[in-house]
Amino acid sequence: MIRYKLALLLTLGFVAPAFADDGDIDKVNGGITVADGGSAGSLTTVNGGIRVGSNAQAKSAQTVNGGIDVGSGSSLDSVESVNGGIKLGSNTRIRKDVNVVNGSISLASGADVTGKAANVNGGIKLDAAHVGGGLDTVNGDILVGANSRVEGGIVVEENHSWFSMNSRKPRVVIGPHAVVQGTLKFKREVELWVSDSATIGPVEGATAQKFSGDQPPQ
Numbered sequence: 443m444i445r446y447k448l449a450l451l452l453t454l455g456f457v458a459p460a461f462a463d464d465g466d467i468d469k470v471n472g473g474i475t476v477a478d479g480g481s482a483g484s485l486t487t488v489n490g491g492i493r494v495g496s497n498a499q500a501k502s503a504q505t506v507n508g509g510i511d512v513g514s515g516s517s518l519d520s521v522e523s524v525n526g527g528i529k530l531g532s533n534t535r536i537r538k539d540v541n542v543v544n545g546s547i548s549l550a551s552g553a554d555v556t557g558k559a560a561n562v563n564g565g566i567k568l569d570a571a572h573v574g575g576g577l578d579t580v581n582g583d584i585l586v587g588a589n590s591r592v593e594g595g596i597v598v599e600e601n602h603s604w605f606s607m608n609s610r611k612p613r614v615v616i617g618p619h620a621v622v623q624g625t626l627k628f629k630r631e632v633e634l635w636v637s638d639s640a641t642i643g644p645v646e647g648a649t650a651q652k653f654s655g656d657q658p659p660q
Contacts (some may be wrong), residue, residue: 457495466501473508476500478511493527494509504532509545512536519574520557527564530555530571535546539575546582549573549590568620576624581609588617588656595624598632614648615658 446515451453465476474485478495485503492503496513503510506524508539514531520538521528523562530536530553539557540547546564549555549571549650558575559566565583568590576594577584580601586592591654611631616622618637628647635658636642653659 456642478513496531514550543571554567567569569582579612580630581612583613583617584617586620586622588619588637592622593624596626598628599628600629616642618656 443562444629450563465481467482467485467577468645469487471489473490474487474492476482476485476494476498480495480498482500484501485573487505487508489507490505491508492505492510494500494503494512494516496624497515499621500518501518502518502520503512504522505526507526509526510521510523510528512518512521512530512534516531517535519538521536522541523545523657524543525545527548528540528542532550533552534554534615536555536557540555540559542561542562542564544563545559545561547559547566549568551570553571556571558574558578559573560578561582562580563582564583566577566579566583567587568587569587572591574593578599579594580599584596598614601609611633613633614635620637620640624640624643626642626645626652632648634645634648634650635653638652638654651658
């Protein structure tokens, strides 16, 4: 869907925001901002970041070149970027998925993603947050921070890039009192650390190393 919409925008040559009756905002060049407490439909841009203020609502946020920042207490159906990180503030709610190709995903305390959080290149970090559909990456480190909860397991995919022979091992950390339900499946070599107070499902493709305290050895 994002590829179709962005290709259509480029074909039509839009260079300024286009506002639809339902509050959609479509741009090619430039960022999009939804004010604190505001509401909007689908937010789509090619070259620019998207900022959704605190306690705001939007249908979705999609960009190609730019990051997405969602303020505390806000809600959207889905969030997607190609080149740019995604930050979800405290107590945000994403009703479907969070997807990135090249960029990190960060969930602050109380953030809730109903679907999956996935990327290819970039870290995934949960800080007392919840993801209902699992975590998926290829080259990124994963931190399921203290008191976080993940259903749907964790998958680290095999790296098929030209530079896979020289790539570093992803570091996966399951923090104190965190819970990961479902299988932790590793299709490439990783460094896996699990707190002695965490609860996890079956592990495939790696050997978990236990640690005490707030974080494992560096």
